[in-house]
Amino acid sequence: MAQLATPRPPPRRLRDGRLGAVFVLTRRVGFRDAGGGDEPVGRVVADFAELVAQSFVAAMVVLLVFGVVTLGDSASSVVRLGLVLVVPFGFGAAVANRLLGETDAPIEEEAFPHNLAVFTLGAVFFSFPIAATEEVVVIARNAGWPRLAVVVVLSVGVVHLVLHELEFRGHRDRIEGRTHFLQLGTAATAYVVALAVAAVLLLGFGQFDDRALTEWVQLTVVLGFPAAVGASAGEVVL
Incomplete structure (x- = not known):
């Protein structure tokens, strides 16, 4: 880049x-x-x-x-x-x-645990083309733990924005009757799914081979960002 x-x-x-x-x-x-x-x-x-x-x-x-x-x-x-x-x-x-974009037509949102499949599909769609690239390794190697902690916060924040703040499709249904605590819980759930998808893809592409556990975590956090974006987008689209 x-x-x-x-x-x-x-x-x-x-x-x-x-x-x-x-x-x-x-x-x-x-x-x-x-x-x-x-x-x-x-x-x-x-x-x-x-x-x-x-x-x-x-x-x-x-x-x-x-x-x-x-x-x-x-x-x-x-x-x-x-x-x-x-x-x-x-x-x-x-x-x-x-x-x-928001539409007038009502959109049914899948409830837990059915929305986990939607989160998973979105995360795979966004992160699959990136998981095998060298850029993930380079960024993870050079980021450092403080920066990766910011990435985690940013990832959850982006998921929350997409699902509950930005007026995308189904926005009213997703926030209706839900406290901010429940909304953050949904965002955190989507992020956990994104991290799981990222870890599986990295393992499948051999990115964990001959690397320490700490490097596994770093790689997963880096790939978890696009996976989290995909998970939230999947909930809006599907």
Whole structure:
């Protein structure tokens, strides 16, 4: 990933191409329902700026938490790396808004323990393509325990946001009659499922071979983040 952010000719063309892709995405998908008509240009530009800003901030948070960038890195390299991630983060935000957006139709939510299968499917879908990559090992090796503790908190927080704070599909049904304690319990349950899925995938791909138990934990926590995102998304979609 860092190699993608290093200067290469022609850097301006690549940067403009990335931002252009985000602009087209905003125009065709967008964050808001325009009621079936074309949106004004000013609204599209505002949505574009909002999407880029949110994607860049989200990318920086993830990169800082996982130690990919540090406060000592040069501003230019940090900005370049952020721009590399603007497109995937922007696509993810827009697609999530379109697929997971709140609808008027009631959505039945599976109760415990049936929702464990939904959490599992979502976690597998998100983490399976990543589990065998070397990036998981590199990030786990360089993160350190304090940073991994932050990853755990961030993972549970993201699950809680997706399930109970952001107005995705079925939002009203998921929070109706449930205290904040129960909501956090659901988020923690989804995260435990995500960690279990991550551990099984890492074991299956041989990532635990010839490594100590502490390294197993580090790898599982790192892969547990995308698995947790998938688990919460699965509960919304399925």
